[in-house]
Amino acid sequence: MELFYDILKQLIRIPSVVGEEHPFFMFIKRELEELGVKVEYYDGVLIAKGSDPQSGYISAHADRHGLICTGHNEFQYAAFIAKNKADLTGDSSSEQLLHNFTARFVDEKVQAYEPWSGTYLGLGSIKDAFLCQRRKNIIFKIEGFDYLFPGTPIAFTDKLEIKDDLISAQLDNVVSIAIIIYMYAVGYKGTAFFTASEEAGRSWRFLLEWFRRFDIKTDELLVLDTSPYPTLDEIRNIDIVMRNRDSNAVFRSPLKNRIKQIAIKNKIRYDFKDSYLKAKMAKNGTISSLGTTELGRLIHATKGEIQGTTLQIPTIGYHTVHETTTKTAVESMIKVLKNLYIT
Template sequence: MEVFYDVLKQLIRIPSVVGAEHSFFMFVKRELEEIGIKVEYYDGVLVAKGDEPQSGYMSAHADRHGLICTGHNEFQYAAFIAKNRADLTGDSNSEQMLHNFTSRFVDEKVQAYQPWSGNYLGLGVIKEAFLCQRRNNIIFKVEGFDHLFPGTPIAFVDKLEIKDNLISAQLDNVVSVAIMIYMYHIGYKGTAFFTASEEAGKSWRFLLEWFRRFNISTDELLVLDTSPYASLEDINNLDIVLRNRDSNAVFRSPLKNKIKNIAIEENIKYHFKDAYLKNKMSQTKTTGSLGTTELGRLIKATKGSIQGSTLQLPTIGYHTANETTSIRAVESMITVLKRLYVDAD
């Protein structure tokens, strides 16, 4: 696992604000090409191919939350500025959270960078964050950035912390990117997709375009991500998170039962997030969203010609620089992927 943590530590330091992922993609491209993996770059998606590209299809989004300069000394949450919005309808968990998490940004260190080259443009500190109802976005006051031009991306300053069998950082979704790179190190021969703009609800379109470009369909697309929970207690007895569906579509893939069987054999603790959410809603007599995923949007758009499954790490502190999961959860996800794609050979 040393190689995995080396990769993760490096990736976390490379900014990848939603809509400004190019320099991060270039870093991933180099990492993979150094170990002999063929990498192709298309609009919104970096595609890695092993020696047997059809032996597996894994996907993870490469973008992370951050800010964008939108005027002199004006900064907005990047995922929700008008030009980044896709089919945001107000019912996704991240949109609902928009109304609840302004205070946690105060005193966070942030770094500005050139969107194309990734060159560092300076360090700042968030002094205030408030929800503007007219623009339905968080507006930030940042100290130290009065020289920046509109369009400049600003990432949270981040590093990996490992303590008490937990790992913390802005894990969503750099941890899945690191896992996919690590899979190539240990013998994965299939295809991996690194997508842009998932946090703005757009990544599925880039993925769809790739499948249509080559007239490829599959019922075994595996999408890796993190999945939010309220407290450490909620994730203490949970290693991986599966789904039968999200708010957009039912997931019908052989992968679901394969993963479930591997989990049982390996004593990996799992549950189905949609069932968990339904149960929670029935207990509290409330109604809410089952969540939206990249995969659900893709299945709905293709009327099921692309199908697959999700495999997620349970985390707390979702969409913060201190998102936390257990080392056991990370190792469980890697165990599942090894059994699916490497040991199977």
């Protein structure tokens, strides 16, 4: 796993604020081209093609949460500024968590960067964060950034922390990107998609455009991500997370049962997130969303012409720079992918 962690450590240091992913895409492109993988870049999606492109379709979103300068000494949460709001409907995990966000940001270090080149523009520190009800967004006060122009992205300063059997960072969704690059290094020959603006609910549109561009249909699209749970005890008892459905669509793919069989054979502990959420609702006597995913939106928009399933790593501390998972979970996801696509 040393190679994987080397890749992950590098990726975490490259900023990729939602809507401003270009420098991160360029870094991924270089890493893959060094491995001899063909890379194509379209609006909102980077495509990697191995020597047998139709042998697999894996996708992961490349954006991470961050801030955008929206005026003199004014900074807003990037996923919820007007230009990114196209598909937000109120039932995503991000939106539900919005009201609980503010306190966790105070004293976090952030870095500004030039959105095209990725050039470092300086370091700042968040001094206050509050929810503005009129703009339905978090407004930040940052010390040291009064010289920035509107449109400048600001990423959370981050590095990988490894302690015993746990790893922590802003893992969503850089950990999946690292896994895909690692998979190419160890023999994956299929296609991979790296999408932009998933945290703003837009990534599925970029993916759909690519499939329509080349008139490609599949029922084996595998979307990698992280999946939030409330406690460390829960994630210590789960290695991988799948879904039967989300709030938009039922996932009907032969991949789902294949992954389940691989998990059983290799004693990998799995959970179905929709079943988990339904059980939680039944226990609490409440009704809430099953969550929205990139894949669910894609299936719904294509009326099932594009189908697939999700494979996720269970985490705590979702959407923070301290998002945490177990080493076992990461190794389990890689084991499943190797069984699906290499062995």
